[in-house]
Amino acid sequence: MAVNIKIYHNPACATSRNTLALIRNTGHEPEIIEYLNTPPNKRELIDLIQSSGLSIKEALRKNVEPYTLLELDKIPYNDDQIIEFMLKYPILINRPFVKTELGTRLCRPSEIVLDILSQPQLQAFAKEDGEVIINEHLQRVK
Numbered sequence: 248m249a250v251n252i253k254i255y256h257n258p259a260c261a262t263s264r265n266t267l268a269l270i271r272n273t274g275h276e277p278e279i280i281e282y283l284n285t286p287p288n289k290r291e292l293i294d295l296i297q298s299s300g301l302s303i304k305e306a307l308r309k310n311v312e313p314y315t316l317l318e319l320d321k322i323p324y325n326d327d328q329i330i331e332f333m334l335k336y337p338i339l340i341n342r343p344f345v346k347t348e349l350g351t352r353l354c355r356p357s358e359i360v361l362d363i364l365s366q367p368q369l370q371a372f373a374k375e376d377g378e379v380i381i382n383e384h385l386q387r388v389k
Contacts, residue, residue: 250366252277255287255295255344263343265357265374270345272381273366277345286337292330295344298351303329306353308341358389 252270254277257263270277280287287295296306303326308314313336319329333339343354349363358380361368372381379388 250275251348252364253280253346254278255280255282255340255342257281257283257342260342261375262355262357266343266345266354266360269357269360269368269372269380270364272368272370272372273364274369275366282340282342283337286334286340289330289334292333292340295346295351298346299344299353301353302326306341307333308339311336311338313339356389358387361387 250273252275254263254267254270256267256279258281267277267279286292296303299306307319307329309320313332314320317332319332319339324332341353341355343357345352345354345360345363347363347365349365352359352363354360357374361380368381368385368387370381371379371383371385373379382388
């Protein structure tokens, strides 16, 4: 059975790395889009956000320099303006977004990805910080 999984990934982000590892723990290799190098186009970005059930502002990463410089917390930009900023500065796109046949989610925390994976985890799993997500009985802990 073909499994189609796409992750918008930042390898420098522990949450993104943990999410990717949980996907791989099903035995499947996702399509990995390093969105800082290959950002989504406007239609793709809007689709990711809408299909995940988030507002534009909920998909916005706040603890990065462009957020502060653009005063995104002070100036009442509309959604289209915020999308344009996200396209110009992809670091403003929160991550990791994962898209599967079961839906799209912003996987923060990383174990949210388990809600949209159709295949079970193959072995116990702990995040990089040691937090157990899948125990030795292959049961979800978190």
